[in-house]
Amino acid sequence: MxxxxxxxxxxxxxxxxxxxxxxxxxxxxxxxxxxxxxxxxxxxxxxxxxxxxxxxxxxxxxxxxxxxxxxxxxxKLKKAIYDLGPTGYPFERFISAILKYSGYKTTVGEIMQGKCVRHEIDVVADKNGMTTLIECKFHTEQGRNCNVKVPLYIASRFKDVKAHWDTKRHETKLEAGWVVTNTRFTKDAIQYGNCIGLYLLSWDYPNNDGLRNRIDRLGLYPITVSTLLTNREKQFLLSRDVVLCRDLIDDLFFLDHLGISETRKSKIQKEIKMLCKQ
Amino acid sequence: MxxxxxxxxxxxxxxxxxxxxxxxxxxxxxxxxxxxxxxxxxxxxxxxxxxxxxxxxxxxxxxxxxxxxxxxxxxKLKKAIYDLGPTGYPFERFISAILKYSGYKTTVGEIMQGKCVRHEIDVVADKNGMTTLIECKFHTEQGRNCNVKVPLYIASRFKDVKAHWDTKRHETKLEAGWVVTNTRFTKDAIQYGNCIGLYLLSWDYPNNDGLRNRIDRLGLYPITVSTLLTNREKQFLLSRDVVLCRDLIDDLFFLDHLGISETRKSKIQKEIKMLCKQ
CATH class of the missing domain: 1.10.8 (Helicase, Ruva Protein; domain 3)
Structure with missing residues (x-):
C-alpha cells in the first residue's frame, strides 16, 4: 500500500x-x-x-x-484531557497535580492582590523559595489553539501581581509566570512568550517536555483515560475532585458510591493499576 | 399606576x-x-x-x-450598534469614523511591529503630533460585558508596540492606548484601565462622554438605525463599507444598486437627512 x-x-x-x-x-x-x-x-x-x-x-x-x-x-491520552471538560476546573487541578508530583507546593484558584486589581490565579506553585503563577487555558474543541492574546494578558496580570508583591515581605520570590494549555500555541504566542519571559507549556511544547511527556514520565493519568468507567461515572468523580487515576487507587470507596458491582470494580482497579505502573 | x-x-x-x-x-x-x-x-x-x-x-x-x-x-441607537455585527469589522470602521469627525487622521487594521511580535491594530489615530492605538471589542449579544482580560492584553500589546516604536524616528509620539466596546466594561476592567493609563470608551463610559454621547454630539448615526432599510439592504451597505448614514447621503447610487424604487429611495433619503441634522 x-x-x-x-x-x-x-x-x-x-x-x-x-x-x-x-x-x-x-x-x-x-x-x-x-x-x-x-x-x-x-x-x-x-x-x-x-x-x-x-x-x-x-x-x-x-x-x-x-x-x-x-x-x-x-x-487515548489526548482525548482524555479534552474529556476533563466542559469546564476548565478539572484541568487546573490536573496541572496542579502534575506540579505537586514534581516537587511544588500548589494551591488552586487563589485570589491575589495586584497593584491595580485583584486576580484569580489558576495555580500558584512554590518550590525552592520561588513562587510561580500559572494560568490554565482549557479548550474542549480540537483545533482551537491558544493565540497571542493569552500570553499578552498573562504578562500584564503577572506584572500587576508582582508590582504589589514586591512592596511586601514574602518568604519566596515571585519570579515566573506560566501559561498552560491542553491544545497548542500559535506561532506568535510562542514568540511573544519567549520574548517576554513567560514559560509556555502545551500538549507538545516545549519539545520533549510538553504535557504528554510530563504525564508519561510521572505516570499521572487523568481518570478520563479509563476505558471501563462510563462518562457519567467520570463526571461524578471529577465533581468530587478525583482527577488522577492515582487518586482513585487510594479512594476506591468512590466506586461504591457509584454503585459499581464488585466484578466491575476489580476490573477497573486492575486497569487503573496498570496505568499507574511506571 | x-x-x-x-x-x-x-x-x-x-x-x-x-x-x-x-x-x-x-x-x-x-x-x-x-x-x-x-x-x-x-x-x-x-x-x-x-x-x-x-x-x-x-x-x-x-x-x-x-x-x-x-x-x-x-x-434604537443601541440596537443599531449591535446590528453592525455579526463581525466586528463595521464597528471598527464606525469608531474610526467617529474619530475622523473629531479631527483625527485614522487607518483601520494596520499591522504594526512590536518588540516581540507584530500586531494588527484595529484603529490607529493621529492628531496634534500624537498617535493613539485603538482596540475595538464588539459583542453581538447584550449582557456580554468587556472583562478585565481585554485591558490586560491591550496593555501588553501597547507596551510591545511602543518598545519598538521608541527605537525609531517618528513624526508623532505614541502616547495613548484606547479600548472601545459597544457593551460595558466590568468594574475591574475600568479599575485596571484607569490604573495602567488606558482610555476606556463604552456605550455609557466615561460619564457624559461615552459612545452614545459622542454619536449624538457628532450626529454620526450608523446606517443600521434606519427603520426603512431592510436587514439585507443594511448588510449589503456594510459590506461596501457604507457604515454611516452620512456616507449614504453622498453615495445614494448604492440604493440604485439594490434596486430600490424611486418612491422608497426618496423616503429613505428623507429619513437619513433627518437623522444627520444636528
Whole structure:
C-alpha cells in the first residue's frame, strides 16, 4: 500500500501522512514493537487519500484495545484531557497535580492582590523559595489553539501581581509566570512568550517536555483515560475532585458510591493499576 | 399606576423600574416634552412586575415610531450598534469614523511591529503630533460585558508596540492606548484601565462622554438605525463599507444598486437627512 497520501487534520489543514508519527504515537502507549507493527500493517491497509487524522487514530485505538485495555487508555491520552471538560476546573487541578508530583507546593484558584486589581490565579506553585503563577487555558474543541492574546494578558496580570508583591515581605520570590494549555500555541504566542519571559507549556511544547511527556514520565493519568468507567461515572468523580487515576487507587470507596458491582470494580482497579505502573 | 416595580435587565439582573431613565432615554431621541409625556403615560399603563427592559423599550419604540420615523431611529441607537455585527469589522470602521469627525487622521487594521511580535491594530489615530492605538471589542449579544482580560492584553500589546516604536524616528509620539466596546466594561476592567493609563470608551463610559454621547454630539448615526432599510439592504451597505448614514447621503447610487424604487429611495433619503441634522 502506498502511504504517500494526504490526510486531513482536525484544524482542516491537509498534510502528508506520516508513518513515523503513527509509530511514535503507538509506541508511547507502551505497546511492544511487535504489537505496534501489527497495528500499523492493519491501519496502512485502510488508508485513503483525504482520510482524517481522527479516523486513523480511532482505527489504531480499536486495534490497540483488542490487545490490552491499558495500552489503549494511554493512547487515548489526548482525548482524555479534552474529556476533563466542559469546564476548565478539572484541568487546573490536573496541572496542579502534575506540579505537586514534581516537587511544588500548589494551591488552586487563589485570589491575589495586584497593584491595580485583584486576580484569580489558576495555580500558584512554590518550590525552592520561588513562587510561580500559572494560568490554565482549557479548550474542549480540537483545533482551537491558544493565540497571542493569552500570553499578552498573562504578562500584564503577572506584572500587576508582582508590582504589589514586591512592596511586601514574602518568604519566596515571585519570579515566573506560566501559561498552560491542553491544545497548542500559535506561532506568535510562542514568540511573544519567549520574548517576554513567560514559560509556555502545551500538549507538545516545549519539545520533549510538553504535557504528554510530563504525564508519561510521572505516570499521572487523568481518570478520563479509563476505558471501563462510563462518562457519567467520570463526571461524578471529577465533581468530587478525583482527577488522577492515582487518586482513585487510594479512594476506591468512590466506586461504591457509584454503585459499581464488585466484578466491575476489580476490573477497573486492575486497569487503573496498570496505568499507574511506571 | 404604581411604578414601584421590579424589572429584569438583559443580564438577568433585577432592578427597580426608573421613570427617570425612561424619560432620559426618550428625550435623547430628540422627541419634544409633550411626545415624551404621552409615551410615558402609555408605557406606564402596561408595566407589570417582572417585565423585561427589552419589553419596555420595544413598547416605547413602537409608540415613538408612530410619532415620527427618525425619532424612533435615534431611540434604537443601541440596537443599531449591535446590528453592525455579526463581525466586528463595521464597528471598527464606525469608531474610526467617529474619530475622523473629531479631527483625527485614522487607518483601520494596520499591522504594526512590536518588540516581540507584530500586531494588527484595529484603529490607529493621529492628531496634534500624537498617535493613539485603538482596540475595538464588539459583542453581538447584550449582557456580554468587556472583562478585565481585554485591558490586560491591550496593555501588553501597547507596551510591545511602543518598545519598538521608541527605537525609531517618528513624526508623532505614541502616547495613548484606547479600548472601545459597544457593551460595558466590568468594574475591574475600568479599575485596571484607569490604573495602567488606558482610555476606556463604552456605550455609557466615561460619564457624559461615552459612545452614545459622542454619536449624538457628532450626529454620526450608523446606517443600521434606519427603520426603512431592510436587514439585507443594511448588510449589503456594510459590506461596501457604507457604515454611516452620512456616507449614504453622498453615495445614494448604492440604493440604485439594490434596486430600490424611486418612491422608497426618496423616503429613505428623507429619513437619513433627518437623522444627520444636528
Amino acid at each position: 502506498n502511504t504517500n497520501i494526504d490526510i486531513i487534520k482536525s484544524s482542516g489543514e491537509k498534510v502528508k501522512f506520516s508513518l513515523k508519527k503513527l509509530r511514535t504515537s503507538l509506541g508511547k502507549s507502551g505497546a511492544d514493537q511487535q504489537t505496534v507493527n501489527e497495528i500499523i500493517d492493519k491501519v496502512k491497509e485502510e488508508l485513503y487519500d483525504g482520510i482524517s487524522t481522527k479516523e486513523i487514530y480511532n482505527r489504531a485505538f480499536a486495534l490497540l484495545k483488542k490487545k490490552g485495555g491499558h495500552l489503549a487508555s494511554k493512547y | 404604581n411604578t414601584n416595580i421590579d424589572i429584569i435587565k438583559s443580564s438577568g439582573e433585577k432592578v427597580k423600574f426608573s421613570l427617570k431613565k425612561l424619560r432620559t432615554s426618550l428625550g435623547k431621541s430628540g422627541a419634544d416634552q409633550q411626545t415624551v409625556n404621552e409615551i410615558i403615560d402609555k408605557v406606564k399603563e402596561e408595566l407589570y412586575d417582572g417585565i423585561s427592559t427589552k419589553e419596555i423599550y420595544n413598547r416605547a419604540f413602537a409608540l415613538l415610531k408612530k410619532k415620527g420615523g427618525h425619532l424612533a431611529s435615534k431611540y
